[in-house]
Amino acid sequence: MQDFIYTIIDFDQRLFLAINSKVGTSSIIDSSARIIGSDYLVPVFLSLMLIFLWYKENSTLRRLKTRLTVLNSIFTLVVACLIVIMLNQILFRERPFNLIEANLIFYAPTDSSFPSNSVAAVVALTIPVLKTYRKIGCLMLWSSLCLAFCRIYVGIHFPGDVLGGILTALVSFFLSTLLMNLFSKQLYLLLLLVEKWKGLKIVRL
Amino acid sequence: MFGFHLDYYLCCVIAVSGLLFTATANRNSSAAVMPYYLGIILMLTAAILFFSTDNRIVNDYQGGLDANEQTVLFALSTLTALIIRKLFSAGKKIIRNNSN
Secondary structure, eight states, X not given: OHHHHHHHHHHHHXXXXXXXXXXXXXXXXXXXXXXXXXXXXXXXXXXXXXXXXHHHOSSHHHHHHXXXXXXHHHHHHHHHHHHHHHHHHHOOOOOXXXXXXXXXXXXXOOSOOSSOHHHHHHHHHHHHHHHHXXXXXXXHHHHHHHHHHHHHHTTSOOHHHHHHHHHHHHHHHHXXXXXXXXXXXXXXXXXXXXXXXXXXXXXXX | XXXXXHHHHHHHHHHHHHHHHHHHHHXXXXXXXXXXXXXXXXXXXXXXXXXXXXXXXXXXXXXOOOHHHHHHHHHHHHXXXXXXXXXXXXXXXXXXXXXX
């Protein structure tokens, strides 16, 4: 069993080095990877997509359905963050830039490398949308995967961390959907309240 | 420009305003393409403005934003963009009534 784990870790490191060794070949690719892999571009883009979905539909019924998807995305994100916090309490993995051969072109994070917190968050926002709205979901998924790849490229995550982040998001989506199904009536009532209450007129288009 | 937090907030306000233009155009499904493209241009402008004015690849304890700060600032910027949009619509209505 231990040999198997070491083989996987070794493969993970070799895959990381194969991707990360391309750093320095083009300054344009390096700067783009730094921007795409940053904490701001993709998360804000995904949040904008959620706001777009929130205001997208005209008919009340379809709007409620879309808004439930947006709420599911937010719940999945919260559950994913909680799982990552719990995992970080029990295991710590060194960042890949501590390897001698690695090239770091990003800031050096100090928390555990596994699972990737940012990948877990962006994939968690994406999965519920992907399930309901294929086109927008695919756009969100591609941007999440770009962020994941860029974070390996710039030297702050192993591919295994990214995979861990995606698995975390999938588990949290499952848990969040269970919770949503349990409280579906209350959530519908809440959304109807948001829809009809005059005090919340400011948040309507 | 004005400090990391304020820059993030302002760029998010511009981006969300752009998104609201696009969302309204999409919802009305009218032939007017102007607000649609204006929205996209605003969103792109916000991203370019944010990343070109300073080094944004900074850790949260070295002046960057942590996840909580990002969430709060993004929510505030969304609210601000909605208020600006309401004021803009009210202003337009007043001007239209006065001209009639």
